[in-house]
Amino acid sequence: MSRKLTIIQAITEAMDQKLSDDQRVMLLGEDIGVNGGVFRATDGLLEKYGPDRVVDTPLAEAGIIGSAIGLSMNGMIPIVEIQFLAFIYPGFEQIVSHAARMRYRTRGQYHVPMVIRTPYGAGIRGPELHSESVETFFAHVPGLKVVAPSSPYDAKGLLISAIEDPDPVIFLEPTKIYRAFKEEVPEEMYRVPIGKAKVAREGNDLSIFAWGAMVRVAEDAAKQIERERGWSCEVIDLRTIYPLDREAIVKSVKKTGRALVVHEAHKTAGMGAEIISIINDEALIYMKAPVKRIAGFDVPVPQFSIEDDYLPTSERVKLGIEQTIQF
Amino acid sequence: MSRKLTIIQAITEAMDQKLSDDQRVMLLGEDIGVNGGVFRATDGLLEKYGPDRVVDTPLAEAGIIGSAIGLSMNGMIPIVEIQFLAFIYPGFEQIVSHAARMRYRTRGQYHVPMVIRTPYGAGIRGPELHSESVETFFAHVPGLKVVAPSSPYDAKGLLISAIEDPDPVIFLEPTKIYRAFKEEVPEEMYRVPIGKAKVAREGNDLSIFAWGAMVRVAEDAAKQIERERGWSCEVIDLRTIYPLDREAIVKSVKKTGRALVVHEAHKTAGMGAEIISIINDEALIYMKAPVKRIAGFDVPVPQFSIEDDYLPTSERVKLGIEQTIQF
Amino acid sequence: MSELTNLYQVLTPDGELLENIGDKLDDAMIVKMYESMVLVRAFDRKSVHLQRQGRMGTYAPFEGQEAAQIGSALALSPGDWLFPTYRDHAAAIVHGQSLSRVFLYWMGHMEGSISPEGKNIMPPCVPIATQMVHAVGTAWASKLKQEKHVSLAFFGDGASSEGDFHEALNFAGVFKTPTIFLCQNNGYAISVPLAQQSASKTIAQRGAAYDIPGIRVDGNDVFAVWLTTRAAIERGLAGLGPTLIEVITHRYGAHTTADDPTKYRDQHILAEEWRSKRDPIDRLRKYMDKHGLWNEMREAALNKQVAEQIDKALIEAESYPKSKPSDMFQHVYAEPTWMIKEQEQELPKPKGERGVTA
Amino acid sequence: MSELTNLYQVLTPDGELLENIGDKLDDAMIVKMYESMVLVRAFDRKSVHLQRQGRMGTYAPFEGQEAAQIGSALALSPGDWLFPTYRDHAAAIVHGQSLSRVFLYWMGHMEGSISPEGKNIMPPCVPIATQMVHAVGTAWASKLKQEKHVSLAFFGDGASSEGDFHEALNFAGVFKTPTIFLCQNNGYAISVPLAQQSASKTIAQRGAAYDIPGIRVDGNDVFAVWLTTRAAIERGLAGLGPTLIEVITHRYGAHTTADDPTKYRDQHILAEEWRSKRDPIDRLRKYMDKHGLWNEMREAALNKQVAEQIDKALIEAESYPKSKPSDMFQHVYAEPTWMIKEQEQELPKPKGERGVTA
Ligand SMILES: Cc1ncc(C[n+]2csc(CCOP(=O)(O)OP(=O)(O)O)c2C)c(N)n1
Ligand SMILES: Cc1ncc(C[n+]2csc(CCOP(=O)(O)OP(=O)(O)O)c2C)c(N)n1
Ligand SMILES: [Mg+2]
């Protein structure tokens, strides 16, 4: 059986099912209890599972993440909600110096099967620091996995995989499209594997790599350019940002010979650079043009009246496609 | 007049001269006063400038960096010492969400002319978390500059530029070579510009990009390979990690047609990827082979008995040169 | 209500004085307090309204907390440093921020965080508790430069759980900076009540952990807030260091316009206990009535003037030149880097100018 | 010395009892305390020596702090969780860590942080104060699983300035976790004395900020430390929540073997006040002599046994298979990622095997 759900509903369902399936699973975060989370991702779960398993914490991210590390080491599976990605920074040390390294330093004796969920990305008319897309910070840390779904189906399946993963997973949820559309989502539990990309649209002339809210932007651009110019672009939804699905990237560019990456993150040291490097390593001789990056600019995400101009648009992506194909 | 100094002596001299030159300059950090810093970078400065200007702070990095932000906004020029790079994480939020953005959010009304100095890199037989090389974290943050000298001359000149820079500068000091060698350093104040690379060694067959302690590794490899194979490698000491000196990178690879980046940081999402992307953007058609990355591995820096195996060595660089030239 | 015991109070909810204020607070200041509170409450209601109409983004209302913000900010001198959070525009306004600037902020304008000339009103701080450390730094600099200025940092009850709260108080204690830490304990951090935020019953008691005086004040008593803040300022200027002030108050409305308080709070108790019995404006009005400082005519005139002032500010804000996309490339650094200069060129040109393809 | 007033003390420096311990501490335990302290002191001296010989890396000595670590760790039950810092190997050893493992740690071996089977001895924590929050989490899990275990986190006086200290105590207070926060106040954070670390005179007084009992103890009195820790454990197991214990002690040596304490500390005062007058081992020896629990023969036998035990552990550590370069690719994840598998191949092959060029 399946029904149509939004991304946020799919996320709630994944947590609900894992809470009921596995007594070790528990939720921690600010306002996730009575209030059901500022985006209502945990709505109804306190009533269902009680305050020992759905915990409203004090307002302190190092405290939340650090105590979740301890909970993990002693047998629990905590799912932490950070209210917005930029508010993870107070807990950055706990993530980088501990969550990511506990398995390593104890040679596998202790590990941290924790998930940190957090909305990320711009486009919701939020105040400053509600719109960041800093996946690079986590992709650069060995010991972490980083996931970013773009659809309800993947959101549920990837979150279940993340909860079952024995290692810490940073789970980035595209705020802008939390409720943007619905999609068929099976009622039962299922897994979407971490580390595997998905071909969101097949094509032959150019490969577009994207994740999260940018997948739709890429698809829009691909549709328009097909109509306008007759070029067929392949859109790859990477889904996992670390470890990247190298095989999928290389396979696609070997076919198309041209590539473009779209991401919201700042261009410099964004994951676009890593994708370019993978292509450089594995498929350089197949490339007919430089790989293009359509990315957030190297400026702080601006106040919301102009945030849409910060974000990659299908217009900018189309221009990039044109420049790449006509190189 | 000039004398031979080590990197650490050059750094002390730069701070000493700026403290005496500009009343607004002050130093903050753990153990930097009576103790002169754990690496003795501030030795003698407390006696000379007193406890109002050379401040032993409590053990709290957010407190140090955050109060330095306030000091900056109210007219001071604080130079913060963080004892080891990994201990900057408690202050990460202050750097990313405030130091880097104060100018932006006040439209230039307030700014943060602060320098954060910290030893970085492996090879000193330190315990865990004393050997990190996470420059990516800062290079990805618009509003910051990131500098990493490789020699006494540059250390002094770049630190003076950093102190005089109206924006926050992360100043990464290569711990392993703090005292490894001496070099002529002028007694007077001079500046080495931020954002400008230096050709450390001229060559025609391949360009090697490096910074900090890796410059010597690159030079060694270049010398050996010249002797062994007769290939001439150009070594570019980038000196500034953000903003990268694109012109110097592009100029060199247009000449050599081959490139290799050496860095201690983990390979994935390291700055090597950004350098590859710059070459992709600007000089792809000149390239005779993929750009090679000889980098720290995608694992936490290991305990010190095997840390040398984590670090790029001239052996690994030579192998990379061979693979690139014989591609 | 246990949280209301042991509070420093000067003006009872009935408008009676509990101590002599004659030599400290003159009638002109009292009238100013009243006028300011009326102004900012009208501003707050207008803003909620504008948000509903889609003329502003998400807005954080402060209604109910006027005495806490006005009482403390009015105690400052012009050159003092103010660190408001996203909820403290009342304080910003009485310290000299223009109403139109505050509107611009909530409209998502790039220039919404500029301090008026000669004032040091910091941008509304979004990451919780982080501004407390800055207020140590600015006060420290004032002290080093021997300038007679204090720094006043607002923060909430929830903020007291963050590590930065601790580090700020500890630094201020060690370096004896003239910093005033003003906690508006409004009982909730979004949905989380103080009892779940900490096992400690008060925020003020934490002062002792840093050898800093910690004072609990009725935050809806504008006299008590003002007098306590003045004393803290004098202490700071005398070189005696920081003060922690906890003022007990309540926000009547939602956390922000995106929040639904009925999910976590009994709005009935709220109305009974706070709005009808302890309102900061009503209370001061009672006092002023008793002392012949106010009358219906002045009230009517004030309301009219306030409405006009707000309307004028709104027109100003709405006719202020919109932020341009290219504004985002300004002020990242003193000198733009090459990537910034180049990326600015990637912005789509305004309609009609495009055609730069290939 | 003002920091030595108001301390809970049971055993005076002269070996006199200030209270009856009969029903709580039996002679076997007292002898065990003594033997443990003698063992770890010998271990500590040996380690400093080995570092000087270049057989170990930088080492953090604890001599002088034996009672603080032994007294508290001996109060634990086998399944309790221990969170040592880089200076707390004495505690780790009495809670069950092997001497050879501790040597391996300081030799930079990849396997230096493995807990003995059935014990929960965490790796020495390097980033200051961060382990305090973990000890909230592990204790919380014990409570949720209804396991009767506490978590004991060591930290220093300097650590009390970090935000994590605050967040840990606040969380423990709110969730009433059976966590014992044991501060070894040895007067210095590297070179910085407590008076510059905080304006507060004690760490214990901070408990009140979280409604947690805060107790100050003579840290060189092994009885007082043990009794206080036991009481805290019982409190925790009874569901009454965390306890903050501050034990006053002193490290005789350098911060680490890379440090020169004469730069910041008067070693003469140190020797007078601490080593000769308050030494934790001498003190207990006086008590045992008075009560006929010890004699020169047993002392000689103990010293011999300890020396042998340490030598054996050293041989074990030095003959333990060296870490291999490829070890760094293990245990990053449960399943290695493709980059890890591939990068392992980039390691230069051991001599003779190379020749993979081109
Ligand atoms: C570091 C950080 N974490 C989380 C948030 C999200 N957030 C915004 S306001 C708020 C509650 C703050 O409560 P309190 O300090 O009591 O202030 P109040 O809103 O009541 O004025 C939270 C959790 C944030 N802005 N920053
Ligand atoms: C976050 C962090 N900052 C700085 C350091 C460097 N450091 C190591 S030990 C130390 C002093 C610790 O003092 P204290 O907490 O009193 O413990 P003690 O060494 O006296 O046992 C410092 C600053 C660190 N390890 N972690
Ligand atoms: Mg509040």
Ligand SMILES: [Mg+2]
């Ligand atoms: Mg100490």
